[in-house]
Amino acid sequence: MAAPTPRIPTTAGEGPMSYAIFQLARAHRARAAAMLREMDLHPGQELLLMQLLDRDGQTQSELLESVGLDHSTVSKSLRRMQDAGLLVREPAEHDRRVMVVHLTDKGRAMREPLAAMWRALEETSARDLSAQQAETFVRTAYAIADAISGHAVPREESE
Numbered sequence: 001m002a003a004p005t006p007r008i009p010t011t012a013g014e015g016p017m018s019y020a021i022f023q024l025a026r027a028h029r030a031r032a033a034a035m036l037r038e039m040d041l042h043p044g045q046e047l048l049l050m051q052l053l054d055r056d057g058q059t060q061s062e063l064l065e066s067v068g069l070d071h072s073t074v075s076k077s078l079r080r081m082q083d084a085g086l087l088v089r090e091p092a093e094h095d096r097r098v099m100v101v102h103l104t105d106k107g108r109a110m111r112e113p114l115a116a117m118w119r120a121l122e123e124t125s126a127r128d129l130s131a132q133q134a135e136t137f138v139r140t141a142y143a144i145a146d147a148i149s150g151h152a153v154p155r156e157e158s159e
Contacts, residue, residue, distance in 0.1 A: 006023065021144070028121075028125065029043065031121060031124065032046075032117075032121055035117050035120065035121060036117070039110075039113055039114075039117065040084065042077065042080065044067070044069060044073065044077055045077050045080070045081055045086075046114055046117070047067045047069075048063055048067060048074070048077055048078065048081065049081075049086065049103075049107060049110050049114060050114060051063055051066045051067060052087065052101060052102075052103050052107065053103070053108070053110070053111050053114075056102055056103050056108075057100055057101070057102055058100070058101055059092065059098050059099065059100055059101070060074065060075070060078065060089070060098075060099045060101060061098070063078075063101060078101060081107070084106075085104055085106045085107075086103065086104060086106055086107035086110065087101055087102060087103050087104055087107050088101075088102050088104060089101050089102075090102065
């Protein structure tokens, strides 16, 4: 049996796809946040950890750019993560005003729990989709994100 379609507010009826994206993002974010709480993480901290797991020793500015969050959010998250023993921040040798972020052993140990969380979230998210539907969704989602960000080629130019 198909899930019931939620009632869309009349004003949002002018953008049914956008409203669906909003509902999807809200549901996904809520589920991810619950999973992160079980790991004693706040939403967004997993993104910073994943960046550092790929390349430890980044500056705060590099992390800021890679996750696309604002400076105060990243700074607050890094402070909380340092307090939790996941990372350390040290002044760079070349410029003492620049802070370099390094994972601790506890932070590096988050690799598998984070990977398991993303696998479980993926399985839940794609539970009712075929492999082809999931692949199509991923391509479509990135196309929409690019269009919103202004990276997409305008239709007239691409034809």
